[in-house]
Amino acid sequence: MADTTAITANSIPAPAAEDHGIWGFSRAQFGALGVMLVILAVGPFLLYPVFLMKLLCFALFACAFNLLIGYVGLLSFGHAAYFGMGGYLAGHAAKVWGLTPELAIITGGATAAVLGAVAGWVAIRRQGIYFAMITLALAQMIYFLCVQLPFTGGEDGIQAIPRGTLLGIVPLDRDLTLYWVVAGIFLLGFLMIHRIIHSPYGMVLKSIRENEPRAISLGYRTDDYKLLAFILSACLAGVAGATKSIVFGIATLTDVHWSMSGEVVLMTLVGGLGTVFGPVVGAAVIVTMQNYLAELGAWVTVIQGVIFVICVLAFRRGIVGEIGNWLKVKL
Amino acid sequence: MDDIFGIPAPLLFGQLLLGLINGAFYAMMSLGLAVIFGLLNIINFTHGAQFMMGAFAAWMLLEWAGLNYWWALVLVPIIIGFTGVVLERLMISRLYKLDHLYGLLLTFGLGLIIEGVFRNQFGSSGLPYRIPAELQGAWDLGFMFLPIYRGWVVIAALVLCLATWLIIEKTRLGAYLRAATENAPLVQAFGVNVPRMVTLTYGFGVALAAIGGVLAAPIYSVNPQMGTNLIIVVFAVVVIGGMGSILGSIITGFGLGIVEGLTKVFYPEASATVIFVIMAIVLLARPAGLFGRA
Numbered sequence: 001m002a003d004t005t006a007i008t009a010n011s012i013p014a015p016a017a018e019d020h021g022i023w024g025f026s027r028a029q030f031g032a033l034g035v036m037l038v039i040l041a042v043g044p045f046l047l048y049p050v051f052l053m054k055l056l057c058f059a060l061f062a063c064a065f066n067l068l069i070g071y072v073g074l075l076s077f078g079h080a081a082y083f084g085m086g087g088y089l090a091g092h093a094a095k096v097w098g099l100t101p102e103l104a105i106i107t108g109g110a111t112a113a114v115l116g117a118v119a120g121w122v123a124i125r126r127q128g129i130y131f132a133m134i135t136l137a138l139a140q141m142i143y144f145l146c147v148q149l150p151f152t153g154g155e156d157g158i159q160a161i162p163r164g165t166l167l168g169i170v171p172l173d174r175d176l177t178l179y180w181v182v183a184g185i186f187l188l189g190f191l192m193i194h195r196i197i198h199s200p201y202g203m204v205l206k207s208i209r210e211n212e213p214r215a216i217s218l219g220y221r222t223d224d225y226k227l228l229a230f231i232l233s234a235c236l237a238g239v240a241g242a243t244k245s246i247v248f249g250i251a252t253l254t255d256v257h258w259s260m261s262g263e264v265v266l267m268t269l270v271g272g273l274g275t276v277f278g279p280v281v282g283a284a285v286i287v288t289m290q291n292y293l294a295e296l297g298a299w300v301t302v303i304q305g306v307i308f309v310i311c312v313l314a315f316r317r318g319i320v321g322e323i324g325n326w327l328k329v330k331l
Numbered sequence: 332m333d334d335i336f337g338i339p340a341p342l343l344f345g346q347l348l349l350g351l352i353n354g355a356f357y358a359m360m361s362l363g364l365a366v367i368f369g370l371l372n373i374i375n376f377t378h379g380a381q382f383m384m385g386a387f388a389a390w391m392l393l394e395w396a397g398l399n400y401w402w403a404l405v406l407v408p409i410i411i412g413f414t415g416v417v418l419e420r421l422m423i424s425r426l427y428k429l430d431h432l433y434g435l436l437l438t439f440g441l442g443l444i445i446e447g448v449f450r451n452q453f454g455s456s457g458l459p460y461r462i463p464a465e466l467q468g469a470w471d472l473g474f475m476f477l478p479i480y481r482g483w484v485v486i487a488a489l490v491l492c493l494a495t496w497l498i499i500e501k502t503r504l505g506a507y508l509r510a511a512t513e514n515a516p517l518v519q520a521f522g523v524n525v526p527r528m529v530t531l532t533y534g535f536g537v538a539l540a541a542i543g544g545v546l547a548a549p550i551y552s553v554n555p556q557m558g559t560n561l562i563i564v565v566f567a568v569v570v571i572g573g574m575g576s577i578l579g580s581i582i583t584g585f586g587l588g589i590v591e592g593l594t595k596v597f598y599p600e601a602s603a604t605v606i607f608v609i610m611a612i613v614l615l616a617r618p619a620g621l622f623g624r625a
Contacts, residue, residue, distance in 0.1 A: 075432050122611045125618040129374045129431050130570060134614065137567040141607035148600060258563060262439060269436065301447035308440025312433050313425060 024198040028329035032277050040183050049175040050247065055287045056186040057244040062267040062279030063193050064236035069265075070274030071197050072229045073209035074124075077132045078139025079237050079264050081119070082112040084256030085142060086238025087245035091158040092151055094246065101164045101172060105185070105242040112238020113231050115142070120230030124223055127212070136258060143256045157252030161245055178247060185243055189236050194276060196232065205229055259301075266304055269311045272318025277331050281320050338596055344475040346592045352481055352550065354588015355488030359543040360565040361572060361580040362492055366499070367536040368574050369512045370529055373423065373434030379562030380445040381537050384411050385544020386553045387449060390460050400463035400549075407545050408538035415537030419530050442559065449555040457552020484546050491542065492581045499577055508532065567610040573623020583621060 022030050043052050061083050068074045090108030093099040099107065119142075123134045146152045153159070163172040172178045196202050207215045208222050215222050245251040254260065263286065271282025286304075293300050311318065317325055324331040360378060367375045375381075388410055389403035398406065418441065426433050466480040499505040511518045511525050519525045544558075551557055572583030587606055595602040613621060 075435070077435075122614050125614050126570070129368075129435060132432065132435055133374065133566040133570055134610070136563060137570065137607050137610055140563045140567075141604045144603040144607075148603075258559075262443070265436065265439075298447050298450040301443050301450070305440045305443030305445075305447060308443065309422065309437060312437040312440065313422060316429075316433070 024194065026330060028324075028327065028331060029276055032331055036277070036280065040187070044176055044179045049179040051287075051291065053175075053179055053182045053247045054244070055284055056182050057240050057247065058264075058267065058287050059280040059283040060186050060189045060243070061237050061240035062264055062271070062283045063190055064233045064240060065264045066268050066273065066275075066279040067193050067196065067233045067236070068229060069268060070278075071202065071209060072205045072226060074127075074226065074230070075132045075265070076123075076135040076230075076233070076261075077265065078119070078135035078137075078142075078258075078261050079234075080256050080258065080260035081139035081142040082116055082234040082237040083241035083244075083260065083264070084146065084251070084253075085115055086112040086241035087251040087255050088146065088152050088158060089238075090242030091161040091245040091251035094164055095158060095161050096151075099164075100168055101166055101181075101246050104164070104246060105239060108242025108245070109235050109239040112241070113235035115238075116231045116234020117227070120227045120234070124226045124230065136261065139256070139261060140258060143253070143258070146253060146256050152251075152253075155253065157250055158245070159250050161249045161251065163246060163249065172246075182243055182247060185239065189239060190280070193236070201225070201228075263304070266308055266311075268318075270307060270318055272321030272324075272331075273316075275318065275320040275324065275331055278318050278320035282318065285319070341475055343596055346596045347589060348475075348477065348481055348485075348592075349595070350589045350592015351485050351585065352588070353591060354585040355485050356543055356547060356561065356584075357565055357568045357588050358492050358581045358584025359488050359539055360561065361568045361584050362495055362577065363536040363539040363543075364565065364569055365574045365577060365580045366495070366539075367533055370508065370515075370532045371419075371423070371427070371434070372431050373426070373438065374431075374566075375533075375536065376435055376438035376562070377418070377442045377445065378438075378536075378540050378565070379558030379560075380442040381411055381415065381540040381558070382544045382547070382561060383449065383555060383558035384414070384445065385541030386460070386548040386551075386557060387453070387458075387544075388541065389545040389548045390458055390553050393460065400545075403545050403548075404542065408541045411541035411544075412534040412538030416530055416534040418537075419533040423533065424526070424530070442562075446555050446559060453555060455554065455556065457554035457557075460548040460553050462549040480549060484550065487546060488543075491539070492584075495539070496577050496581065564606055567606050571606075571610050571613045571620060573620025575620075576622040579620075579622025 025033055061079070065076065065079050068076050086108035088108075089111040090104040093107040094101060094104040119135065119138045123131055123138065126134060147154060151158075163178060165171045166181060170177065172181065197205070204215065204220055204225050207218075207220075208225060212222055241251075241255055244255070267282035267286045268279045269282065270285055271280065272278030289303070290300060293303065296303075315322070320331050360382065364375060364378055367373065367378075385407050388407045389400070392398040392403045392406060393400070422437060422441070423434065426437060462480045466483050469476045469478045470482070471477075497505075499508060507518060507523050507528065511523070511528060515525050547557070568584055568587055569580065571587065572580045574580065587609065590609070591602060591605055594605040601608070617623075
């Protein structure tokens with residue numbers, strides 16, 4: 001890895017020099033964070049906690065995906081592999097090995113990180129469209145492995161995963177207790193991503209997105225930076241999947257299927273690529289939509305396709321991007 | 332019958348033939364993708380759905396209009412190719428000035444719509460399409476029985492691929508196409524209508540996928556998912572071959588089909604993943620692909 005102290009000295013202004021916000025958030029972003037925290041706090045008293053937990057898992061998944069597309073400019077079309085594998089391993093760890101939920105989730109995240117390291121090592125050799133095709137193909141390979149490997153339970157998946165007791169002290173059987181844990185995991189992941197993209201390392205990532213040959217000519221080993229970003233993104237996607245399997249007590253092939261990779265792209269696109277809050281809003285919109293339209297069956301796919309087309313043709317900034325543009329702030 | 336490497340010869344040749352047929356579809360699909368990518372610079376994610384539409388169109392012509400397989404072989408590429416032309420004019424052409432990834436996202440969305448609509452209309456289970464009377468039966472080759480239809484698919488795909496190669500490499504139209512791939516504004520300055528050429532190229536690529544669908548209809552059951560499962564493998568094939576060369580994508584397509592068939596004989600557990608493993612190895616050794624330009 002290149003020397004990061006030289007980075008800030010040479011080329012890119014330190015993040016603190018451009019926004020005078022709080023903890024690296026600009027004023028508008030800090031306001032939005034406040035709104036999000038309030039919604040997180042009162043949400044479970046107004047809405048069904050399990051629904052909110054599902055939403056938070058997908059929001060974290062979308063944020064992890066956005067780290068790659070929004071800040072490094074890499075479109076991964078295979079993120080379901082890390083999400084699903086995280087879920088499988090967490091389920092296996094909690095059910096068969098009898099680990100506590102926090103250790104199960106860490107197992108899931110670590111597995112996804114290892115998987116991401118191998119897949120990323122292969123995929124970062126190409127850019128743009130090729131990168132998307134390669135990640136999709138590798139994810140399909142992982143999907144076939146999940147169909148064949150005995151521990152995933154094939155078509156049945158891993159069922160009856162226990163929620164367990166957090167740290168061996170707090171039983172998570174009550175939905176509301178589990179909700180606070182999930183909200184904590186989400187916030188931790190969200191703030192971690194925020195920290196990453198505002199670090200000197202994150203600045204280099206953005207310079208790779210803007211102009212990779214120039215970043216190379218400045219002496220950065222861009223492949224190392226991209227690989228680390230891929231691993232971090234895969235790891236957080238794995239944590240999201242692991243949390244989801246603990247919440248629902250089930251891990252299935254749906255979560256590793258390519259359509260799940262498409263869904264996370266859609267969530268991020270709807271919310272706004274490269275915005276801090278976009279993936280969260282996008283996940284909320286898509287999960288809510290699926291919840292209310294579930295009885296329509298295959299039409300949900302059609303509606304998702306239509307949203308894709310509309311977003312690409314007319315609405316490329318996404319919801320949060322449009323609001324930010326309208327208020328003239330970066331959200 | 333003799334054994335070859337401890338494998339009964341009929342099994343070996345049977346799987347080789349299956350591999351060759353899969354390879355024929357890989358070759359046709361990756362050829363279409365490469366032609367479209369060359370000029371439009373987008374990866375056509377709808378390609379799988381268009382392949383599926385080709386198979387369904389053949390089924391509809393037979394069931395609803397009473398037009399047989401041979402009619403379908405002529406009419407389907409024209410019909411589906413025309414829908415491609417409309418799609419390009421209405422939607423895809425708006426994205427040429429943007430990042431190429433938007434083209435991928437748009438065509439992915441279109442694929443979802445088409446697949447969803449067909450699934451609503453026809454359900455997920457397959458519809459049968461009978462092999463035309465002229466191509467039923469099998470030839471006895473001495474060492475194996477060759478179902479005539481399967482032989483026909485391999486030969487038809489080879490002819491289509493080579494014809495495409497000849498058009499692009501040896502005709503005047505193909506020369507325009509290659510020139511526009513290199514430098515579109517310059518070709519336009521010579522008075523060639525490049526936007527129309529782009530539209531027709533997309534239509535041609537789509538028509539190729541549709542013919543693939545017609546050829547596939549009697550082999551696989553006609554179902555809405557048939558294209559999507561194929562297209563992901565074809566993406567890997569395209570990455571392995573590199574999209575720079577037309578002949579390269581034909582060779583890679585057939586070659587990988589055969590490799591997949593052989594894997595089914597010697598190590599069946601890996602047959603679903605072998606192409607992806609090869610892709611990873613090729614990327615590590617030659618990132619631009621076997622026939623690609625860096």
